[in-house]
Structure formats: C-alpha cells, structure tokens
Amino acid sequence: MADTTTGALRRTLNLARPDDAYNAIVEAHRDLDDAQCRAFDARLILLLANHVGDEVLYEALAAARETMEDA
Numbered sequence: 001m002a003d004t005t006t007g008a009l010r011r012t013l014n015l016a017r018p019d020d021a022y023n024a025i026v027e028a029h030r031d032l033d034d035a036q037c038r039a040f041d042a043r044l045i046l047l048l049a050n051h052v053g054d055e056v057l058y059e060a061l062a063a064a065r066e067t068m069e070d071a
Contacts, residue, residue, distance in 0.1 A: 009059040 049057045
C-alpha cells in the first residue's frame, strides 16, 4: 500500500501488530469508570501529542475533525 502522507502525518499502518495495540488500549481501560476512562484518554492523548510534536499534532487534529463531517 502506498503511503498517503501529504504532510508530516503518517496515514498508513505503522503498527507491527495492530490487534495487539488495540487490545492493550482496551485492557488499559479495564475496571475504570466512565470518568476515569475519559481522564485516562486525555492523559494518553497529551502524552502522544507531546511525543509527535506540533506539526503532526495539528495535522492529525484537522484530519480527525474532517472525518467527523462524514459521520
């Protein structure tokens, strides 16, 4: 599959084992109530946002927002 990157944001699969990554995210939420899940998600987002930096973060925010228009 060709990389569909138009800026700094990678949009092609970059996980060696995506099912394992998904399961790890689900497992991290185990035994958390709704408020704790939202707080966990916010912390995770901020950690990952810091890791990827400004350029990728703002591109990802715009891309995610665009997909909301399709929903």
